[in-house]
Amino acid sequence: MSPTQIAALAAGGAGLVVLALLPFYADAYYLSLAISLLQFTVLATAWGLFSGPTRYVSLATTAFFGVGAYTVAVLGEVLAWPLVLLIATAIGALMAMIVGISTLRLSGLHFVIFTFGLAELVRQLVIWYEVNKTRVLGRYVFVDITQNDIYWQLLALAVAVFAIGWLIARSRLGFALRIIGEDETVAKHCGINVTLAKVTLFAISAVFITLVGAIMAPRWTYIEPSIAFNPTISFQVVIMALLGGAHRLWGPAVGAIPLTLLFEFLSARFPSTSTLIIGIVFLLIVYALPQGVTGLWERVSRRKSEPPVAPQVQT
Amino acid sequence: MTNAIFTGLMLGGMYALIAMGLTLQYGVARIMNLSYGEFLVAASFASYWLFTGWALNPLLGLAIVVPIGFGVSMILYRVLLTPLVRRAPTRDALEVDSLLATFGMMFIVQGIMLTMFGGAYFSYSFLSIPVTVFGETLALNRLIAFGLAVLFGLALYLALTRTRFGTAIRAVAVDPSAARLVAIDVTSVSAFAFALGGGMVAAAGVLVSMFLTFSASSGVIFTMKALMVVVMGGVGNLLGCLVAGLALGLSESLVATFVDPGLTLAVNFALFLGVLLVKPAGLFGRAQR
Numbered sequence: 001m002s003p004t005q006i007a008a009l010a011a012g013g014a015g016l017v018v019l020a021l022l023p024f025y026a027d028a029y030y031l032s033l034a035i036s037l038l039q040f041t042v043l044a045t046a047w048g049l050f051s052g053p054t055r056y057v058s059l060a061t062t063a064f065f066g067v068g069a070y071t072v073a074v075l076g077e078v079l080a081w082p083l084v085l086l087i088a089t090a091i092g093a094l095m096a097m098i099v100g101i102s103t104l105r106l107s108g109l110h111f112v113i114f115t116f117g118l119a120e121l122v123r124q125l126v127i128w129y130e131v132n133k134t135r136v137l138g139r140y141v142f143v144d145i146t147q148n149d150i151y152w153q154l155l156a157l158a159v160a161v162f163a164i165g166w167l168i169a170r171s172r173l174g175f176a177l178r179i180i181g182e183d184e185t186v187a188k189h190c191g192i193n194v195t196l197a198k199v200t201l202f203a204i205s206a207v208f209i210t211l212v213g214a215i216m217a218p219r220w221t222y223i224e225p226s227i228a229f230n231p232t233i234s235f236q237v238v239i240m241a242l243l244g245g246a247h248r249l250w251g252p253a254v255g256a257i258p259l260t261l262l263f264e265f266l267s268a269r270f271p272s273t274s275t276l277i278i279g280i281v282f283l284l285i286v287y288a289l290p291q292g293v294t295g296l297w298e299r300v301s302r303r304k305s306e307p308p309v310a311p312q313v314q315t
Numbered sequence: 316m317t318n319a320i321f322t323g324l325m326l327g328g329m330y331a332l333i334a335m336g337l338t339l340q341y342g343v344a345r346i347m348n349l350s351y352g353e354f355l356v357a358a359s360f361a362s363y364w365l366f367t368g369w370a371l372n373p374l375l376g377l378a379i380v381v382p383i384g385f386g387v388s389m390i391l392y393r394v395l396l397t398p399l400v401r402r403a404p405t406r407d408a409l410e411v412d413s414l415l416a417t418f419g420m421m422f423i424v425q426g427i428m429l430t431m432f433g434g435a436y437f438s439y440s441f442l443s444i445p446v447t448v449f450g451e452t453l454a455l456n457r458l459i460a461f462g463l464a465v466l467f468g469l470a471l472y473l474a475l476t477r478t479r480f481g482t483a484i485r486a487v488a489v490d491p492s493a494a495r496l497v498a499i500d501v502t503s504v505s506a507f508a509f510a511l512g513g514g515m516v517a518a519a520g521v522l523v524s525m526f527l528t529f530s531a532s533s534g535v536i537f538t539m540k541a542l543m544v545v546v547m548g549g550v551g552n553l554l555g556c557l558v559a560g561l562a563l564g565l566s567e568s569l570v571a572t573f574v575d576p577g578l579t580l581a582v583n584f585a586l587f588l589g590v591l592l593v594k595p596a597g598l599f600g601r602a603q604r
Binding site for chain 2: 055059074102112113116117120124125132138238242272273275276279282286
């Protein structure tokens with residue numbers, strides 16, 4: 001390792017310790033803000049894990065998130081907490097594989113449409129099941145999990161998602177996905193099993209999203225389908241990842257932090273018009289920052305380091 | 316049984332009408348419009364407002380709402396979407412960009428409607444008179460809506476296949492770069508097709524509002540159904556739209572009658588995936604290259 005890498009690692013470790021000790025010196029408001037920040041950081045990074053390299057826009061974040069939350073609502077009081085999380089992981093992975101295998105073989109378009117409807121589909125199935133089989137709509141979540149526990153679990157999950165993202169980028173799988181993102185036909189001709197690579201990564205990404213849903217569930221104490229499968233979550237995650245730039249591992253996190261703060265502010269100040277304002281922010285990002293903040297940063301730093309001899313070809 | 320089939324056919328006709336505008340927008344202008352359902356609901360609200368505020372018959376309201384839908388879509392395409400079309404190096408890139416832009420638009424339109432009308436459900440009573448057809452009782456407003464849907468579909472079909480301009484539209488749908496070679500102004504044809512789709516969705520919104528309850532946030536479900544019909548039928552194909560729409564409507568009403576009304580969406584998705592597993596380009600779609 002080079003000295004700069006060691007320094008970065010040390011700084012990261014020190015930052016992590018400071019973050020881990022946060023519940024001991026922050027009051028309840030800042031703790032809950034930190035939880036929101038971590039939640040969206042993990043969600044956006046997990047989203048970027050799949051959609052970044054492959055450029056397949058997934059609109060199903062809330063479907064997985066809601067499934068995680070519902071798993072806790074159903075099993076939280078019956079089973080031990082680690083076991084509940086494990087089951088949530090399994091369900092999320094299974095669902096991602098079913099969706100992935102049935103749509104990712106076809107084309108990006110079918111995938112987008114399916115993910116667009118997936119949350120609605122799962123929500124309808126949950127309602128149908130609750131109404132017909134258990135005859136309750138809405139459940140209480142009484143588990144022995146405090147805000148501090150939620151915070152630490154999310155922090156651990158954030159570390160895990162970055163570690164796994166870093167490992168994937170260095171593995172054969174990550175390389176294969178970058179080729180798929182550039183040109184899928186070429187990837188096929190190189191002998192890459194395109195479907196397997198895409199489905200694997202989609203499942204990994206979905207597992208993280210499901211886990212966030214499961215971890216966040218105790219925060220609500222009351223859950224019903226319309227809360228757990230809230231479509232704005234899918235939307236917020238996409239806009240955060242886009243603002244940061246989904247082609248870099250740390251890009252989505254860069255977008256998640258300012259936007260979470262903005263959304264907190266908006267929902268507190270302008271509750272009735274927040275949807276409208278968020279939509280406008282989204283459009284501004286799509287038009288003004290197509291590569292995200294990290295893309296802009298890379299362009300600026302490239303321009304500085306190289307004298308402008310020939311125009312750069314943007315890929 | 317006959318009642319279920321009738322309901323299914325009418326529902327299917329409605330789906331086909333809803334999807335026709337999208338197949339123009341997506342098939343010709345290459346804009347995957349995720350805010351499509353929001354525009355439909357906006358038209359429903361316009362119709363509601365005209366009917367309750369001005370006592371204007373929704374069928375006459377069509378004459379006001381449809382041109383507005385056309386105009387708004389034209390402006391939208393010219394102002395918001397043309398920069399994306401110019402920027403996009405390939406068709407796939409345009410698809411992703413337009414998807415994201417219209418996703419943002421969806422929340423803007425929804426936000427406007429939420430601030431104007433709130434989140435409650437709306438409906439109005441217009442011509443809900445029972446009529447008997449083939450021994451089955453049906454509501455007159457549904458029948459009229461179905462008839463008009465058939466009429467619009469037929470008119471659109473004839474316009475696309477029998478006129479010179481319609482042929483130009485179809486040429487752009489098949490191959491934009493080759494269309495340019497035979498002196499077709501691709502940009503303006505695309506804009507026109509997008510606007511025509513906007514007019515169709517406005518018509519669908521008015522017709523739907525006559526017999527369905529709607530709220531500011533119910534657009535998503537319309538977008539989803541329309542997308543499913545378009546992709547299932549084969550992008551840019553009106554006949555495919557009709558067949559896929561009817562299939563979707565029939566399966567939905569049969570399941571609602573005989574199995575459980577809570578499972579209609581699941582059946583829609585199953586049908587969608589089933590068709591695409593057999594024919595990835597859709598029922599009437601041609602495989603790409």
